[in-house]
Amino acid sequence: xxxxxxxxxxxxxxxxxxxxxxxxxxxxKINIESLNTSPSEIEGIHRFTxxxxxxxxxxxxxxxxxxxxxxxxxxxxxxxxxxxxxxLALYKVPTDEIAxxxxxxxxxxxxxxxxxxxxxxxxxxxxxxQREEINKLIAVLEPYGLIEFxxxxxxxxxxxSSGFHSKLKEFEKKExxxxxxxxxxxxxxxxVFTM
Amino acid sequence: MSTIxxxxxxxxxxxxxxxxxxxxxxxxLEAFLAEGVSTIFGYPGGxxxxxxxxxxxxxxKLHHILVRHEQGATHAAQGYxxxxxxxxxxxxxxxxxxxxxxxxxxxxxxDSTPMVCVTGQxxxxxxxxxxxxxxxxxxxxxxxxxxxxxxxxATEIPAVLAKAFYIARSGRxxxxxxxxxKNAQIQKFDYEGYTKCDxxxxxxxxxxxxxxxxxxAAKLINEAEKPFVIFGxxxxxxxxxxxxxxxxxxAGIPTAWTVMGLSxxxxxxxxxxxxxxxxxxxxxxxxxxxxxVLIAIGMRFDDRVTGRLDKYAKQxxxxxxxxxxxxxDKNVKTTVPVWGDCKxxxxxxxxxxxxxxxxxxxxxxxxxxxxxxxxxxxxxxNPTTDEMTMGEVIKTLNELTGGDAIIVTDVGQHQMVACRYxxxxxxxxxxxxxxxxxxxxxxxxxxxAKVGAPNRTTVAIxxxxxxxxxxxxxxxxxxxxxxxxxxxxxxxxxGMVRQWQELFNDKRYSFVDIAxxxxxxxxxxxxxxxxxxxxxxxxxKALSEMLNTKGAxxxxxxxxxxxxxxxxxxxxxxxxxxxxx
Numbered sequence: 001x002x003x004x005x006x007x008x009x010x011x012x013x014x015x016x017x018x019x020x021x022x023x024x025x026x027x028x029k030i031n032i033e034s035l036n037t038s039p040s041e042i043e044g045i046h047r048f049t050x051x052x053x054x055x056x057x058x059x060x061x062x063x064x065x066x067x068x069x070x071x072x073x074x075x076x077x078x079x080x081x082x083x084x085x086x087x088l089a090l091y092k093v094p095t096d097e098i099a100x101x102x103x104x105x106x107x108x109x110x111x112x113x114x115x116x117x118x119x120x121x122x123x124x125x126x127x128x129x130q131r132e133e134i135n136k137l138i139a140v141l142e143p144y145g146l147i148e149f150x151x152x153x154x155x156x157x158x159x160x161s162s163g164f165h166s167k168l169k170e171f172e173k174k175e176x177x178x179x180x181x182x183x184x185x186x187x188x189x190x191x192v193f194t195m
Numbered sequence: 196m197s198t199i200x201x202x203x204x205x206x207x208x209x210x211x212x213x214x215x216x217x218x219x220x221x222x223x224l225e226a227f228l229a230e231g232v233s234t235i236f237g238y239p240g241g242x243x244x245x246x247x248x249x250x251x252x253x254x255x256k257l258h259h260i261l262v263r264h265e266q267g268a269t270h271a272a273q274g275y276x277x278x279x280x281x282x283x284x285x286x287x288x289x290x291x292x293x294x295x296x297x298x299x300x301x302x303x304x305x306d307s308t309p310m311v312c313v314t315g316q317x318x319x320x321x322x323x324x325x326x327x328x329x330x331x332x333x334x335x336x337x338x339x340x341x342x343x344x345x346x347x348x349a350t351e352i353p354a355v356l357a358k359a360f361y362i363a364r365s366g367r368x369x370x371x372x373x374x375x376x377k378n379a380q381i382q383k384f385d386y387e388g389y390t391k392c393d394x395x396x397x398x399x400x401x402x403x404x405x406x407x408x409x410x411x412a413a414k415l416i417n418e419a420e421k422p423f424v425i426f427g428x429x430x431x432x433x434x435x436x437x438x439x440x441x442x443x444x445x446a447g448i449p450t451a452w453t454v455m456g457l458s459x460x461x462x463x464x465x466x467x468x469x470x471x472x473x474x475x476x477x478x479x480x481x482x483x484x485x486x487x488v489l490i491a492i493g494m495r496f497d498d499r500v501t502g503r504l505d506k507y508a509k510q511x512x513x514x515x516x517x518x519x520x521x522x523x524d525k526n527v528k529t530t531v532p533v534w535g536d537c538k539x540x541x542x543x544x545x546x547x548x549x550x551x552x553x554x555x556x557x558x559x560x561x562x563x564x565x566x567x568x569x570x571x572x573x574x575x576x577n578p579t580t581d582e583m584t585m586g587e588v589i590k591t592l593n594e595l596t597g598g599d600a601i602i603v604t605d606v607g608q609h610q611m612v613a614c615r616y617x618x619x620x621x622x623x624x625x626x627x628x629x630x631x632x633x634x635x636x637x638x639x640x641x642x643x644a645k646v647g648a649p650n651r652t653t654v655a656i657x658x659x660x661x662x663x664x665x666x667x668x669x670x671x672x673x674x675x676x677x678x679x680x681x682x683x684x685x686x687x688x689x690g691m692v693r694q695w696q697e698l699f700n701d702k703r704y705s706f707v708d709i710a711x712x713x714x715x716x717x718x719x720x721x722x723x724x725x726x727x728x729x730x731x732x733x734x735x736k737a738l739s740e741m742l743n744t745k746g747a748x749x750x751x752x753x754x755x756x757x758x759x760x761x762x763x764x765x766x767x768x769x770x771x772x773x774x775x776x
């Protein structure tokens with residue numbers, strides 16, 4: 001059964017790598033629902049967060065193929081239960097509407113939105129949350145003349161992760177130590193690609 | 196931030212004293228020398244002229260073979276890599292020169308052939324301006340390269356090429372493309388010597404070998420009653436032929452090869468039960484679905500090997516030895532994965548298994564071979580028809596070479612017949628476009644194969660269709676005087692497609708009737724001697740003449756027009772449904 005998976009990829013910061021990773025999906029005719037790529041906590045290492053709808057078997061193979069790329073350090077995949085995730089959204093609405101209607105103010109507080117820019121003609125609000133929360137606020141603001149809306153890609157933290165630093169140290173060593181279990185598999189298939 | 200590691204690896208190459216003011220082009224050639232490159236296959240052009248200018252002074256040390264088309268250069272480099280076990284090297288210019296490499300790169304990618312291609316590129320300041328002969332070669336070749344990189348600054352060249360060679364030849368080998376802008380080729384910089392690369396942070400050439408998997412695999416093998424070994428090119432790429440023989444001889448297990456695994460062990464080894472796959476042998480295909488433990492070594496369960504996957508070896512426990520973790524479970528669900536280089540893992544496995552023989556089980560393969568002989572092999576090798584068969588040509592060739600020749604094939608019926616019937620006594624003797632099925636591969640690959648193994652007889656077996664795809668490389672053979680024996684098996688059809696049309700499309704022969712020029716006259720225009728024969732009584736003499744002629748030779752053998760290759764696993768059928776006719 002297809003479900004939402006979040007693929008997390010640690011890579012070198014290299015020109016062309018986005019393409020190399022993107023074509024892994026397009027080659028298999030898998031649509032990328034959301035894609036975030038930005039520097040990780042480690043200098044020189046980028047972190048991709050990619051959301052797709054697929055069956056687990058396909059995602060598992062895909063993660064291995066991605067990890068096989070020379071400049072990819074590690075690829076993980078997780079279901080929504082296994083991650084904490086957020087999106088950020090910006091909403092642009094006419095200021096006079098907001099100023100006049102107390103109800104709107106209350107709504108915004110309810111949704112944890114905060115004003116980023118207030119001008120005479122428009123105000124930009126920002127909120128973070130999951131897909132449905134952000135969508136709800138769109139629906140709420142629409143009657144008040146929502147001018148523009150934008151949503152960021154998903155960013156996600158893997159609940160079970162213990163950090164990438166120690167892993168990276170091992171990658172930098174020529175001969176990885178026994179404690180780096182890359183191919184944990186036998187009888188523990190469910191643990192593959194989780195940190 | 197660039198990932199090119201500037202710090203040299205410890206204790207490798209001695210650091211030479213700094214040489215100032217060498218150009219990027221010279222740095223490329225110095226890198227080749229340091230990596231042991233002796234031959235380059237290439238074609239010059241505007242954007243790679245500075246490198247060719249530098250090459251003018253390196254002619255003594257670096258042998259450059261001028262091909263007639265860049266695709267030919269890639270296939271020649273592949274042939275070279277496959278016969279020598281070294282990295283094949285290609286030069287091409289930007290734009291059309293670079294796009295012409297794509298087929299060869301794709302072929303090398305799918306067949307794991309180590310290759311480094313260097314392409315020229317327009318000046319860095321012209322990138323993205325649609326300059327003359329500019330093409331986005333990095334993005335075009337991304338899906339068909341193991342790694343690629345664009346150099347715009349000469350100082351990067353030594354480290355980038357070191358990384359290129361390391362990536363191309365380590366782990367599961369593959370093609371690498373380095374695109375160098377013209378300004379970087381010209382640019383002078385302070386050269387500090389060349390340091391070989393032996394580690395890239397984000398790259399793990401081989402997974403860690405896990406002893407517990409090997410123990411689990413050995414246990415399965417020791418408990419098996421009908422074990423079956425199937426192996427591919429991984430044994431050859433891993434240079435693990437001896438380790439492999441020790442393993443099967445101790446285990447006593449019947450062993451079958453894939454097309455890419457051919458020649459890794461001698462054809463007549465008592466445990467060699469033949470070839471797998473669509474046109475493989477009867478026993479190995481049928482008994483795949485009868486064995487209790489299937490041991491796959493250095494092979495990737497291609498669909499041409501497995502046939503219908505949901506009916507493939509479902510009864511068997513599967514042990515898969517592979518250097519590429521992504522191959523495990525990709526197509527066939529594995530019971531025990533043995534990840535690692537088989538040169539390392541096979542001896543560990545051999546140590547844990549019991550010495551055994553399976554006479555009854557082996558007999559089953561032999562019985563099925565007898566059936567296949569009666570139905571397919573005898574009519575093919577000893578035909579009673581007037582027209583010659585491809586099989587009898589290969590059989591006669593075997594008799595004359597004793598199996599000591601490199602057989603390079605193109606793609607189609609002749610390829611399958613050659614793979615089925617050619618005899619091998621040495622590894623790296625079978626060179627063919629297995630995964631990609633590239634028609635036109637044969638002739639240029641044979642040129643490279645001969646250069647890579649100059650002391651071995653090299654026979655290019657090619658169909659009339661495939662030969663016409665890259666026949667311009669006859670010019671390369673003429674100019675470089677390469678001793679390639681060209682054996683064209685001419686059935687006046689695009690035979691494999693015709694066979695499918697006969698069997699599955701009610702003989703609707705749609706555009707498979709191909710006319711050919713007079714190949715012998717054509718060859719003579721290139722100063723290559725040859726002859727064409729159509730009568731059986733001339734076959735042996737003609738093949739002898741081909742083999743005994745000094746230098747290149749073209750022999751065209753007219754064979755039956757509508758002969759089919761059998762056995763055959765029709766597409767979408769299980770391996771057990773293999774047809775003998």
